[in-house]
Amino acid sequence: MKSAVATETIVEAHNITRDYPSGGGVVHALRGIDLRILPGEFVALRGRSGSGKTTLLNILIGLDSPTTGKVLILGKDLATLNENERARLRRESVGMMFQNAHLFPSLTALENVEIPLRLARVHSEQRTRQAKEALEKVGLAKRAKHRGMELSGGEQQRVALARALVHQPRFIVADEPTGNLDSLTGRDITALLRDISHQSNIGLLIATHDPLVFKSSDRLVQIQDGLMSEGHEEE
Ligand SMILES: Nc1ncnc2c1ncn2[C@@H]1O[C@H](COP(=O)(O)OP(=O)(O)OP(=O)(O)O)[C@@H](O)[C@H]1O
Numbered sequence: 001m002k003s004a005v006a007t008e009t010i011v012e013a014h015n016i017t018r019d020y021p022s023g024g025g026v027v028h029a030l031r032g033i034d035l036r037i038l039p040g041e042f043v044a045l046r047g048r049s050g051s052g053k054t055t056l057l058n059i060l061i062g063l064d065s066p067t068t069g070k071v072l073i074l075g076k077d078l079a080t081l082n083e084n085e086r087a088r089l090r091r092e093s094v095g096m097m098f099q100n101a102h103l104f105p106s107l108t109a110l111e112n113v114e115i116p117l118r119l120a121r122v123h124s125e126q127r128t129r130q131a132k133e134a135l136e137k138v139g140l141a142k143r144a145k146h147r148g149m150e151l152s153g154g155e156q157q158r159v160a161l162a163r164a165l166v167h168q169p170r171f172i173v174a175d176e177p178t179g180n181l182d183s184l185t186g187r188d189i190t191a192l193l194r195d196i197s198h199q200s201n202i203g204l205l206i207a208t209h210d211p212l213v214f215k216s217s218d219r220l221v222q223i224q225d226g227l228m229s230e231g232h233e234e235e
Contacts, residue, residue, distance in 0.1 A: 009075070010037045010171045010203030011060055016069035017226075018055050029055045030066070031226035037203040039170070042194050044217035045207040051223045053207040057173050060205070061094050062086035074170060091120050095164030095202075097174035101156035103148035109135060109155075110144040113162045120167060134162035138192060154185035161192065165200075172197065174206045178213060190216045 018030040029052045037043050047053045058064040060071055062078045071078045074093060078086060090096075103112045113131040122130070135141050138158040143151060151159065157177065164172055174193065178186030190206075194216050197204035206213055214220050222229050 008039055010039055012036050012072040013060060014070045016059060016066045018059060019067045029226055033228050035221065037205060039201040039203060040198050042197050042204045042218045044214050044220045045205060045223060046214060046220060047223035052226045053223060054175060057175055057207055061090055061173055091116065092167065093170045095169035095172040097160050097164050097177045099176040099179040101160040103156055103159055105149035106147055108145050108147055109140060109151065109159045112148055112159055113166050116163060116167050130166050134166040137165060137196060138162045154181055157181060157189050165196065169202060171203045176208055177206060178208065178210045186210060187212050
């Protein structure tokens with residue numbers, strides 16, 4: 001049943017390198033990264049500032065291309081897709097979260113969550129239904145009509161999570177999602193992300209400096225000077 005396992009892989013990176021031209025020289029931001037994330041697996045990515053975390057996340061979701069190496073999402077080699085096809089794959093299969101929730105402050109929580117479905121041209125009834133379900137999943141159904149600016153930082157991040165989930169993605173990448181939250185709120189968001197990933201078989205990759213996220217993860221990978229190692233031991 002090897003082929004069944006292979007098609008089940010959410011994301012695979014093979015020997016990824018990324019060079020940036022810089023001031024007449026070259027920065028070797030990634031120097032040979034291999035990574036595989038399975039359905040329902042929560043992987044934390046740790047690394048000092050400048051170690052290459054954001055570069056790797058962008059490459060894994062096709063927002064940037066590696067200098068050499070190969071990325072597959074759900075078995076599809078990103079190099080074989082053009083920009084429109086990669087954007088479509090993201091719209092259909094990838095959810096994203098960042099340190100800031102990036103909500104539209106004057107739109108309601110529900111309207112913010114509906115945005116990815118608007119972009120995918122889902123009709124209004126279904127949009128509202130799915131957005132309500134996503135807000136329920138993150139425990140925020142009661143705040144559906146509150147505007148972004150009326151929500152606390154933790155509530156805004158929950159809305160951002162609902163927005164990342166609303167199109168039922170298979171892969172979620174989050175860049176420092178707890179970076180702006182107090183530790184209790186950060187713990188809640190991390191637990192929610194972990195539970196949803198496990199329950200819905202979503203591959204979850206979180207780049208972070210937050211020890212609580214390391215502890216909650218199924219697997220911790222570390223990136224240093226563009227190279228990766230694995231394990232839960234302290235730096
Ligand atoms: N567009 C760019 N042009 C040149 N160098 C870049 C570019 N983007 C990133 N770099 C360099 O690549 C390396 C990795 O950067 P990256 O942003 O991936 O690190 P990071 O681990 O996400 O850092 P942080 O935790 O501070 O966000 C750094 O040395 C950075 O200066």
